[in-house]
Amino acid sequence: METVQDGGSLADQPEPSPCTTCPLRPAGICKALFATSSEIGTLRQSFGGANPRQLIHAGGEPSRYVYMLCYGWVFRIAQLGDGRRQILSVLLAGDLFSSRMIFSESAEYSFQALTHVRFARFDRSDLRAAMAANLELFDAFAQVCANERKAADELIIDLGRRNAEERIARLIMHLAGRIGERTVVRDGSYPFPLRQNDMADILGLTSVHVSRIITKFRKAGLIEFSGGNLRILRPQELAELASLTRGAIGAA
Amino acid sequence: METVQDGGSLADQPEPSPCTTCPLRPAGICKALFATSSEIGTLRQSFGGANPRQLIHAGGEPSRYVYMLCYGWVFRIAQLGDGRRQILSVLLAGDLFSSRMIFSESAEYSFQALTHVRFARFDRSDLRAAMAANLELFDAFAQVCANERKAADELIIDLGRRNAEERIARLIMHLAGRIGERTVVRDGSYPFPLRQNDMADILGLTSVHVSRIITKFRKAGLIEFSGGNLRILRPQELAELASLTRGAIGAA
DNA sequence: CGACGGCTTGATGGCGCTCAAGGTGCGTGG
DNA sequence: CCACGCACCTTGAGCGCCATCAAGCCGTCG
Numbered sequence: 001m002e003t004v005q006d007g008g009s010l011a012d013q014p015e016p017s018p019c020t021t022c023p024l025r026p027a028g029i030c031k032a033l034f035a036t037s038s039e040i041g042t043l044r045q046s047f048g049g050a051n052p053r054q055l056i057h058a059g060g061e062p063s064r065y066v067y068m069l070c071y072g073w074v075f076r077i078a079q080l081g082d083g084r085r086q087i088l089s090v091l092l093a094g095d096l097f098s099s100r101m102i103f104s105e106s107a108e109y110s111f112q113a114l115t116h117v118r119f120a121r122f123d124r125s126d127l128r129a130a131m132a133a134n135l136e137l138f139d140a141f142a143q144v145c146a147n148e149r150k151a152a153d154e155l156i157i158d159l160g161r162r163n164a165e166e167r168i169a170r171l172i173m174h175l176a177g178r179i180g181e182r183t184v185v186r187d188g189s190y191p192f193p194l195r196q197n198d199m200a201d202i203l204g205l206t207s208v209h210v211s212r213i214i215t216k217f218r219k220a221g222l223i224e225f226s227g228g229n230l231r232i233l234r235p236q237e238l239a240e241l242a243s244l245t246r247g248a249i250g251a252a
Numbered sequence: 253m254e255t256v257q258d259g260g261s262l263a264d265q266p267e268p269s270p271c272t273t274c275p276l277r278p279a280g281i282c283k284a285l286f287a288t289s290s291e292i293g294t295l296r297q298s299f300g301g302a303n304p305r306q307l308i309h310a311g312g313e314p315s316r317y318v319y320m321l322c323y324g325w326v327f328r329i330a331q332l333g334d335g336r337r338q339i340l341s342v343l344l345a346g347d348l349f350s351s352r353m354i355f356s357e358s359a360e361y362s363f364q365a366l367t368h369v370r371f372a373r374f375d376r377s378d379l380r381a382a383m384a385a386n387l388e389l390f391d392a393f394a395q396v397c398a399n400e401r402k403a404a405d406e407l408i409i410d411l412g413r414r415n416a417e418e419r420i421a422r423l424i425m426h427l428a429g430r431i432g433e434r435t436v437v438r439d440g441s442y443p444f445p446l447r448q449n450d451m452a453d454i455l456g457l458t459s460v461h462v463s464r465i466i467t468k469f470r471k472a473g474l475i476e477f478s479g480g481n482l483r484i485l486r487p488q489e490l491a492e493l494a495s496l497t498r499g500a501i502g503a504a
Numbered sequence: 505c506g507a508c509g510g511c512t513t514g515a516t517g518g519c520g521c522t523c524a525a526g527g528t529g530c531g532t533g534g
Numbered sequence: 535c536c537a538c539g540c541a542c543c544t545t546g547a548g549c550g551c552c553a554t555c556a557a558g559c560c561g562t563c564g
Contacts, residue, residue: 156338163520208521
């Protein structure tokens with residue numbers, strides 16, 4: 001597998017940072033990052049890209065950088081000795097690769113591109129200094145941390161206590177929601193580059209079984225799903241499968 | 253279920269804080285919290301306790317406080333509509349109830365005491381101010397956050413890709429390690445208040461199946477397990493079941 | 505003592521895995 | 535242009551891990 005392409009650092013690229021024209025800029029971390037012009041001056045950044053299925057960062061390898069995904073989809077993946085793999089999280093544009101990388105030298109697990117991908121790199125030390133200086137930035141990172149935590153909790157509940165049908169319905173609804181935050185959606189149709197094999201590796205299933213359930217959903221008229229595109233035909237019923245069947249999450 | 257006992261706040265308790273004599277004080281968060289005497293003066297704290305199986309904090313309820321577990325065992329739990337439950341994490345003395353509570357008003361899920369329990373409460377606003385002022389404290393919290401994240405990731409891998417035998421062996425080894433960090437261990441014997449039903453709710457299994465596997469381990473001479481006490485007789489073999497059978501976690 | 509919670513053990517069955525064969529669409533090279 | 539390989543999906547057959555249901559045991563506690 002070839003190495004990650006380097007987009008050059010700020011030093012060898014006198015043009016303004018791509019962030020100035022990025023549509024992500026007014027939201028989330030990016031917003032906080034660029035809120036104070038004095039901060040951004042001290043924040044060195046560089047850019048890179050990767051091709052589908054390419055490894056961006058190998059688990060356990062140390063890295064000076066914190067990555068921000070600018071375009072495309074990325075998985076965080078754990079690989080077991082016998083070839084089985086578990087996808088720990090799915091990242092969309094605007095997500096940090098892992099809030100954990102802000103604090104520790106190495107990420108425990110690998111990052112792999114699902115689609116063509118572009119990302120920004122920040123120096124961890126720069127970022128930490130900026131966080132110490134800027135409370136808004138600090139809060140934004142805290143928020144990211146909390147969101148990652150919540151996603152992990154929900155996945156734990158899915159894997160521990162829900163059957164395949166519920167897991168798949170929930171994954172679809174969850175991702176549709178996140179895609180909808182980022183792009184305009186028409187007629188319930190979403191760009192959806194996940195393979196069924198990827199869905200299986202997120203949900204602790206086999207691709208064979210995912211295929212059966214998806215086929216079942218399709219035949220029931222709930223979704224259309226082909227060519228990297230997902231269309232949700234009956235969001236109501238899918239939502240019921242996703243949460244109401246076995247009850248929503250709540251207090252004890 | 254009765255309400256949580258209140259140990260009184262610093263205001264109505266002129267004696268020195270229990271923390272001054274706490275064995276946990278030289279470690280982790282507590283160490284950072286008390287590192288600067290100027291900080292602790294501004295940090296209001298109160299103390300409380302709970303009985304076994306008592307609910308300490310209901311999921312979704314807002315709270316001004318951040319909790320630190322001083323003594324005993326606590327579960328973080330998600331409850332589904334149909335009665336099924338999933339334990340999201342197991343907390344031991346010295347753990348924060350959830351790093352998430354530092355930042356958000358309410359914890360998503362419930363906290364339930366497994367044993368008799370004592371805990372300290374801090375005002376979230378005080379704590380955040382202290383973090384902004386004290387870099388060491390900030391780092392300590394970041395560390396906690398990262399550790400929680402890692403534990404969640406490992407549980408996801410267990411639930412997604414490992415069978416019951418591996419899950420149980422790993423849970424035992426994992427908890428034994430954490431208990432060993434806190435107390436002196438003789439002859440591989442650990443205090444272990446978890447019921448088999450609790451282990452099932454952590455590992456996405458049924459108590460019946462946990463019983464079968466534990467019985468199998470016992471008959472194989474790997475462990476002794478009774479009366480709230482666990483003894484690991486063959487740590488080597490148990491460790492192999494826990495990770496080597498299906499390979500360790502690593503890079504892709 | 506009876507009630508109760510927790511553990512054990514057996515019988516049965518289903519959800520999802522494994523193995524396998526075949527279909528479809530796409531890119532590549534003859 | 536078609537042949538071919540390849541990745542991905544689909545579908546079937548069979549089976550195994552683990553759930554479910556149920557009965558009984560044991561220790562504790564009111």
